[in-house]
Amino acid sequence: MENIGLRLKALRSSRGLSQRRLANESGVSNATVSLIENGRTDPSMGMLKRILDSLNVSFAEFFAADSLAENRFFYRHAELAEISSGPISYLQVGSDLSGSQLQILYERYQPGADTGQSMLSHEAEEGGVILQGRLEVTVGKQVQTLSAGDAYRFNSSLPHRFRNTGNEDCLVVSACTPPSF
Amino acid sequence: MENIGLRLKALRSSRGLSQRRLANESGVSNATVSLIENGRTDPSMGMLKRILDSLNVSFAEFFAADSLAENRFFYRHAELAEISSGPISYLQVGSDLSGSQLQILYERYQPGADTGQSMLSHEAEEGGVILQGRLEVTVGKQVQTLSAGDAYRFNSSLPHRFRNTGNEDCLVVSACTPPSF
């Protein structure tokens, strides 16, 4: 049950809980949590259920990530999938987009962060809304600096580039169809 | 874990398997299957997985029925839920219809099978298509004998009755909204 352990560990740490804290709230021992997470035991349904209950996660939700096509509707911020970090971090809504036509990202650009001038393009359509900071967006030969509340939208086949020209982090929510990476 | 046992039992019998047969193909003892089905034990995830594997059902699929609104879209014939057997057998598309407005059934009437003249009615709307055999349908004061390709449709508040007047099994696909049982 290696897989179950890994998934539980990810779920617990995404909520910022310690093994003991989770164990207490679940009514199981901390040893149980440890053994399950490390795949050193084959937990009973009852144990797993008690733990998932205290996390407000149903069996269905817990195992939903199994299906290739995801069937989850709601995601806590801590559950967003970090598909890239560094000067630009991308948090994706949903972890498995196979079979999906839509990709939604929560992006954070550190000051000076730049997607580069490579101007790479791909066959898709994308757009986004700026939440905080300043973002210089280049599409084709046009350049604009956007700030909180502004938005963009274009065909991804046009060369494009993003750059944080401000001195604070820039936050963006973007969407792309079909998913680009 | 009462609920899980019932679901497993439904799943197994819908495939026409005995406890021993399923146990052998899963590599567990028949006692385990019996204990789980009757809720007399709290099975380990490993045991449940071995059993579900041999049924070609993933955890995600098995627990998907947990969500009140089902999120499955496709059902193999062997997965239809047998909600009644005997002279008239009803196979339902989907096992949990709570929250759903539509019930779809695959019905088999043995020769002579009769829903009875009780003419009970309920507040709903229903209809169906005959696939094979002959079916005498009574609605209010009207009587018709339908055969393959024919169909029916009426408000369930009218008294109605179904009877197989032919000498071969009669197959019907019906729909009802809201679900009647």
Add this chain to the structure above:
DNA sequence: ATCATTTGTTAAATATTTTTAACAATTCAA
């Protein structure tokens, strides 16, 4: 630095599940 918490892990004791092996009840064939 030091002490006190808190972290995750693990061995031994306990509790539970799982198997083995039997049982009665049913089904099928002759």
Add this chain to the structure above:
DNA sequence: TTGAATTGTTAAAAATATTTAACAAATGAT
């Protein structure tokens, strides 16, 4: 009807999971 095979169930034995209680390592506060 009979015997043989299959059904689902269950008690006792065997195997395994869970808890208790300890440990070392990391963290935080004074």
